[in-house]
Every structure is written in structure tokens, then in C-alpha cells.
Amino acid sequence: MPIPLEDEPGHLIRRAQQIAVATFHKVHGRHVTPIQYAILRTLAQSPGIDQITLAQLVGLDTSTAADIAARLEGKGWVARDVLPRRQRSLSLTDEGSKVLGGMRQGLQVMQGDMLSALEPQEQVEFLRLLRKFVESREAMDAQDLGKD
Numbered sequence: 001m002p003i004p005l006e007d008e009p010g011h012l013i014r015r016a017q018q019i020a021v022a023t024f025h026k027v028h029g030r031h032v033t034p035i036q037y038a039i040l041r042t043l044a045q046s047p048g049i050d051q052i053t054l055a056q057l058v059g060l061d062t063s064t065a066a067d068i069a070a071r072l073e074g075k076g077w078v079a080r081d082v083l084p085r086r087q088r089s090l091s092l093t094d095e096g097s098k099v100l101g102g103m104r105q106g107l108q109v110m111q112g113d114m115l116s117a118l119e120p121q122e123q124v125e126f127l128r129l130l131r132k133f134v135e136s137r138e139a140m141d142a143q144d145l146g147k148d
Helices: 009-028 034-045 051-058 062-074 094-102 104-115 120-147
Strands: 078-082 088-092
Touching: 009 034, 009 104, 034 051, 034 062, 034 078, 034 088, 034 094, 051 062, 051 088, 062 078, 062 088, 088 094, 094 104
Parallel strands: none
Antiparallel strands: 078 088
16 A cells, blocks of 8 residues: 655655745745855855865755855855865855854744744754754765765
């Protein structure tokens, strides 16, 4: 007997992603996308990393990460400096830091909104399980890449 759609993990993860993106835009508007936010956050934590490392840290392919970094450079939020071997070092500009800092309060609102249906202990467990899921899948994908 087939599993009901509302019990399929892939469907639930897709719906959760839709809800997360809609909540992000409700709180922050549309001048920053969730993936742009992830890139800004990553660069704030790891200034000067190259585009390949950035792509790995935020879960993007390298060409998509490079494209988004170029767009953020165009907005004046990211500086890209050429490294040897045609790589680029990425860092936040002062404007990028201001954009990220301006999002801080909204992020707390957004987190509270997204987790509000859960009891405090359920929130902790939900986040633990999400991290476990993502980390285990990333580890399996890394093993699969090593087999090629």
C-alpha cells in the first residue's frame, strides 16, 4: 500500500523549505534571499575563504556559488579578490556587514515564528534531528564522491 503524500519525508522536507522561505521573505522582504543570507553569514564567520569552500559550506555547486557571489559583489556586499589558480577570495564589505547586521532582529522573529508550533523541548529535538539528517546525508554524499 502506498504511503500517503503527507507522510513522505521528501514531501514534508519540501513543504518545510517552502514555509521557511515564505517566513524569511515575510520578515526580511525580498532584497535578500535565504541563500544570499547564508553566504553573507558564512563570509562573516570565515572571511577570505575561496568560492569552492564557500560552495561546500552552504551546500551549493561551485558555479551557482560563483554566480551568487558575483551578484553580491554587484550589490556592493561582497569583495572578490583573485587568488592564484584563478580562485577568488571572498569577504564582506562594510555594506554587506551592515545588511547582515540589519537582519539580526528579524532573524530572531523568524526563528520564533517558524518554531512556535513546537514546545521548547520539541524545538531542541527538531533542530537536533534536522542537523543529524543534514550532516549524515552530507557525509554519505562525501563518501560517494570519494568512490569516483
